[in-house]
Amino acid sequence: MITENELKENLEYVKGRILEAVKKSGRKEEDVKLISVSKTNPVEVLEYAVNAGVRVFGENKVQELVDKIDYFESKSMNDIEWHLIGHLQTNKVKYIVGRVKMIHSVDSEKLAAVIDAESAKKGVITDVLAEINIGDEESKFGVAFEDAVSFIEKIAVFKNIRVMGLMCIAPFVEDPEENRKFFSKMKKLSVDIQDKNIHNVNMCELSMGMTGDYTVAIEEGATMVRVGTGIFGKRDYSQKQ
Ligand SMILES: *Cc1c(COP(=O)(O)O)cnc(C)c1O
Numbered sequence: 001m002i003t004e005n006e007l008k009e010n011l012e013y014v015k016g017r018i019l020e021a022v023k024k025s026g027r028k029e030e031d032v033k034l035i036s037v038s039k040t041n042p043v044e045v046l047e048y049a050v051n052a053g054v055r056v057f058g059e060n061k062v063q064e065l066v067d068k069i070d071y072f073e074s075k076s077m078n079d080i081e082w083h084l085i086g087h088l089q090t091n092k093v094k095y096i097v098g099r100v101k102m103i104h105s106v107d108s109e110k111l112a113a114v115i116d117a118e119s120a121k122k123g124v125i126t127d128v129l130a131e132i133n134i135g136d137e138e139s140k141f142g143v144a145f146e147d148a149v150s151f152i153e154k155i156a157v158f159k160n161i162r163v164m165g166l167m168c169i170a171p172f173v174e175d176p177e178e179n180r181k182f183f184s185k186m187k188k189l190s191v192d193i194q195d196k197n198i199h200n201v202n203m204c205e206l207s208m209g210m211t212g213d214y215t216v217a218i219e220e221g222a223t224m225v226r227v228g229t230g231i232f233g234k235r236d237y238s239q240k241q
Helices: 004-024 043-051 062-074 090-096 109-122 145-155 176-195 214-219
Strands: 033-037 056-059 081-084 102-106 126-133 161-167 201-207 224-227
Touching (some): 056 062, 109 161, 145 161, 214 224
Parallel strands (some): 102 126, 161 201
């Protein structure tokens, strides 16, 4: 398990590189949000992160996410933002609506409909991103790039969700430069969709970039980067979640 000091150092390093990328691309620091991806880490480690100033966490599994939200709520720490970044099954939507700041992984009309219905039931509006499959064969989830516009038009009709932008998971590569073309394609898509002025759609967020490639993603226009390993160290999947 990572120590509190190691985590602090990692976090400072990541923030420094984000700042460099932001400056290099002539953007503003406040235009890029760092999402600390805490999946597989125990709550003790998340507390280290909170002590170091982290207030935005990303998780990819509903049960784990809900357990962590419960834990921090039981400690009356209510200023933490939770983002669901992993694949979401429709039968689990009810556990997270009203508890998360944003769902990054909406990739079907059916899922959007269920989030909409659950949001109506709870009297909330849920912010979502459309997950786009940027074209590599390995990724199982996400709407095909070519179908992105029609998908957004379809989910825009739901009144209890707000479409805030796009998300993608780029391929795992040794050299982050290999993913630049995907990130720039995503940025262009987001601008194209914004230009269509679709009611209830505001392409203000672009969630892309992970430990291996977040600086390149920022240079290409990411507004949210999802960094796990870079902050928390290598994940240990041997522990039961
Ligand atoms: C795990 C995960 C990340 C973080 O990955 P790292 O390479 O550890 O930074 C980002 N996005 C999603 C969707 C993830 O599941």
